[in-house]
Amino acid sequence: MKKAITALLFAGGALLLTGLALAFLVAPMAVNQKGVEIFSQKIFYFHVPVSETSLLAFVLGAVFGAMFLVNKNPKYDFLSLAAVEIGFVFGLLVEWTGVIWTRAEWGVWWTWEPRLTSYFILMLMYAGYFVLRSSVNEESAKARFSAVYSIVAAVNAPLTFFAIRLIPSVHPVVFDSSGAHMEASMLAAFLVSMSGMLIFSTALLLLRYQLQTAREELDYLKNEFGG
Amino acid sequence: MPAGRQIAAIIKKDIIAELRTKEMVVSMLLFILLIMVAFRSAFGELGDISDFAGGLLWIAFLFTSLLGLNRSFVHEKDESCLEGLLLSPVDRPNIFFGKMLGNLIFLSAVELVAIPLYIALFNLTIKGSIPLFIAAVLLSNIGICTIGTLLSTISINTKLRDMLLPLIFLPLSSPLLIAAVVTTNKIMNGAAGQAFEPAVGAIKLLLAYDIIFLLLAYALYDFVIGE
Amino acid sequence: MSAVPEIEVKNLSKFFGKRKVLDKVSFSLEKGGFISLFGPNGAGKTTLIKIISTLMAPSEGEVRLAGVDPRKDSAAVRARIGLISHNPLLYMDLSAEENLRFYGAMYGVEKLAPRVNDLLDRVELTHRRYDLVRTFSKGMIQRLAIARALLHAPSVLFLDEPHNGLDPHAVEIFENLLDGIRKDHTFIMITHNIERGLELCSKAMILYNGRVVFHHDREGIDIDTFREIYRERVRGDA
Numbered sequence: 092m093k094k095a096i097t098a099l100l101f102a103g104g105a106l107l108l109t110g111l112a113l114a115f116l117v118a119p120m121a122v123n124q125k126g127v128e129i130f131s132q133k134i135f136y137f138h139v140p141v142s143e144t145s146l147l148a149f150v151l152g153a154v155f156g157a158m159f160l161v162n163k164n165p166k167y168d169f170l171s172l173a174a175v176e177i178g179f180v181f182g183l184l185v186e187w188t189g190v191i192w193t194r195a196e197w198g199v200w201w202t203w204e205p206r207l208t209s210y211f212i213l214m215l216m217y218a219g220y221f222v223l224r225s226s227v228n229e230e231s232a233k234a235r236f237s238a239v240y241s242i243v244a245a246v247n248a249p250l251t252f253f254a255i256r257l258i259p260s261v262h263p264v265v266f267d268s269s270g271a272h273m274e275a276s277m278l279a280a281f282l283v284s285m286s287g288m289l290i291f292s293t294a295l296l297l298l299r300y301q302l303q304t305a306r307e308e309l310d311y312l313k314n315e316f317g318g
Numbered sequence: 319m320p321a322g323r324q325i326a327a328i329i330k331k332d333i334i335a336e337l338r339t340k341e342m343v344v345s346m347l348l349f350i351l352l353i354m355v356a357f358r359s360a361f362g363e364l365g366d367i368s369d370f371a372g373g374l375l376w377i378a379f380l381f382t383s384l385l386g387l388n389r390s391f392v393h394e395k396d397e398s399c400l401e402g403l404l405l406s407p408v409d410r411p412n413i414f415f416g417k418m419l420g421n422l423i424f425l426s427a428v429e430l431v432a433i434p435l436y437i438a439l440f441n442l443t444i445k446g447s448i449p450l451f452i453a454a455v456l457l458s459n460i461g462i463c464t465i466g467t468l469l470s471t472i473s474i475n476t477k478l479r480d481m482l483l484p485l486i487f488l489p490l491s492s493p494l495l496i497a498a499v500v501t502t503n504k505i506m507n508g509a510a511g512q513a514f515e516p517a518v519g520a521i522k523l524l525l526a527y528d529i530i531f532l533l534l535a536y537a538l539y540d541f542v543i544g545e
Numbered sequence: 546m547s548a549v550p551e552i553e554v555k556n557l558s559k560f561f562g563k564r565k566v567l568d569k570v571s572f573s574l575e576k577g578g579f580i581s582l583f584g585p586n587g588a589g590k591t592t593l594i595k596i597i598s599t600l601m602a603p604s605e606g607e608v609r610l611a612g613v614d615p616r617k618d619s620a621a622v623r624a625r626i627g628l629i630s631h632n633p634l635l636y637m638d639l640s641a642e643e644n645l646r647f648y649g650a651m652y653g654v655e656k657l658a659p660r661v662n663d664l665l666d667r668v669e670l671t672h673r674r675y676d677l678v679r680t681f682s683k684g685m686i687q688r689l690a691i692a693r694a695l696l697h698a699p700s701v702l703f704l705d706e707p708h709n710g711l712d713p714h715a716v717e718i719f720e721n722l723l724d725g726i727r728k729d730h731t732f733i734m735i736t737h738n739i740e741r742g743l744e745l746c747s748k749a750m751i752l753y754n755g756r757v758v759f760h761h762d763r764e765g766i767d768i769d770t771f772r773e774i775y776r777e778r779v780r781g782d783a
Contacts (some may be wrong), residue, residue: 253523
């Protein structure tokens with residue numbers, strides 16, 4: 092397992108760096124309707140992969156949660172926890188890069204842009220996940236409740252996205268994954284960046300899973316021999 | 319075992335207990351009245367709050383529902399009556415429906431008093447269709463009680479007990495809140511045609527939310543209520 | 546001799562995380578039998594009862610009640626068992642009658658009204674049937690709990706330290722009721738009261754650290770012998 096993780100980390104890291112290099116050095120500067128160059132669009136190569144990974148991680152969290160409920164094997168609980176953590180951290184990155192972009196583009200730190208707002212609510216939902224986990228001592232209950240919550244939260248996410256779009260007169264959608272209208276070199280940078288992010292985050296997930304398993308093992312040994 | 323008889327018995331028991339102590343309904347009503355006073359103080363200068371009246375109403379209802387949802391399981395937990403329920407041959411999802419319908423009845427009863435009061439106190443009118451208004455309120459209530467009953471079953475079994483519920487309930491109920499507010503606002507303002515579009519979407523979202531979470535709660539309740 | 550034992554437990558283990566609370570517990574009890582279960586606190590007695598009464602799932606092993614696996618047909622198993630524990634499992638804000646009617650509905654008891662009347666009579670609570678349980682004394686609450694447990698005519702009864710906190714009147718009523726249903730009913734009783742426990746049982750069992758350390762028919766065991774055995778098997782505990 093260790094070798095696989097190291098390999099993934101390196102592969103992912105390498106791809107990410109390549110992607111970033113491509114983004115800054117090879118891909119042409121984006122140009123807005125008025126023909127003015129916008130440098131801050133570059134953040135798109137990072138922001139979108141991060142957001143897609145975050146959502147994917149949350150979905151995985153729910154899937155692993157469901158597997159735990161069916162299977163009762165604690166390893167699925169650890170995998171679910173790792174996935175939700177990755178999703179949460181990456182989600183924070185989404186907010187952060189979004190904030191930076193907004194500041195660069197419009198000079199304000201925050202606007203109620205649909206995607207940013209949706210992610211904000213998503214972060215609140217998953218913050219609840221961690222509070223829930225820490226408020227249950229008994230392990231089987233902790234795992235069960237977390238699994239159910241991860242499923243409920245993941246189902247809730249798309250509903251939240253739809254709901255936000257219902258609000259009339261909210262700021263127009265800016266962060267769209269409609270990156271398909273990009274030129275070839277931009278697309279290349281984007282795809283490299285995206286795949287790098289996915290591989291890298293898989294490595295992080297496995298790493299976190301290992302850490303959790305080791306931690307449980309340590310706790311058990313402490314109880315057995317520590318007294 | 320006839321499910322209907324069991325569900326009806328649970329609802330009846332909760333209603334009898336509540337009619338005797340009146341703990342839930344009185345505190346919920348008082349809470350709403352206090353919120354209205356707070357609103358009045360905040361918006362005192364404004365003559366016409368009809369543009370955001372719906373929003374204020376649902377903030378009040380959402381927070382009030384927390385009071386009711388918490389109480390409904392406190393008795394079961396405190397007197398270990400939950401064990402008595404679990405020992406009986408009742409299917410776990412039937413416990414969910416019994417509790418959820420009980421919560422629905424209490425919330426609707428409180429709203430029955432609060433809404434006319436609210437309209438009178440703030441000089442509002444429902445310019446749109448009243449049956450549609452009532453339907454929207456009911457659909458939102460069902461959503462609140464479904465997700466609320468599921469989550470309060472979880473929260474009552476944790477260290478934080480009823481203090482956890484707001485943390486996990488409020489983010490997850492965001493789509494509900496948004497949809498309910500959009501619909502209520504539009505109906506109260508008598509919006510029609512193009513302007514009413516978002517409300518149509520919102521009602522569809524409410525329906526989708528209710529159906530999805532009723533099914534999800536049915537499937538997952540076993541895991542949160544047993545050991 | 547009926548072929549299928551009323552209660553059968555095979556290699557039952559329960560872990561909380563990695564902590565073993567029950568370790569390969571095995572025993573069986575024929576219909577009409579009575580096990581008195583002894584052991585220090587934390588030995589796993591209540592956990593064992595919770596698992597057999599379907600409140601908890603086992604981590605390993607099997608439980609069968611009259612040949613039925615609760616994991617396959619939990620409703621059927623639950624309909625046949627009753628539990629009397631230190632928690633009365635009664636709603637304080639409901640009257641005695643309302644409590645019984647509620648549980649009657651949950652258990653699908655037919656002809657509920659006469660049954661409720663009969664049980665209230667047997668536990669001598671008819672005169673308080675409309676009063677809220679909140680106003681009852683501890684002894685009355687326990688008597689009502691007995692009525693609740695017997696409402697659906699279970700064939701298996703689990704008693705978790707039932708004498709706890711009972712006044713002599715309540716003990717008398719309880720013992721009379723127990724006597725009345727001894728035949729054809731199967732019991733497992735957790736108790737710390739060696740005299741009463743041995744008097745009532747057909748088999749005695751001691752649980753220590755999640756393991757069965759003693760399991761024997763009642764015949765030939767007097768109180769002193771049993772005390773010796775207990776001291777021996779349960780290290781360092783009275």
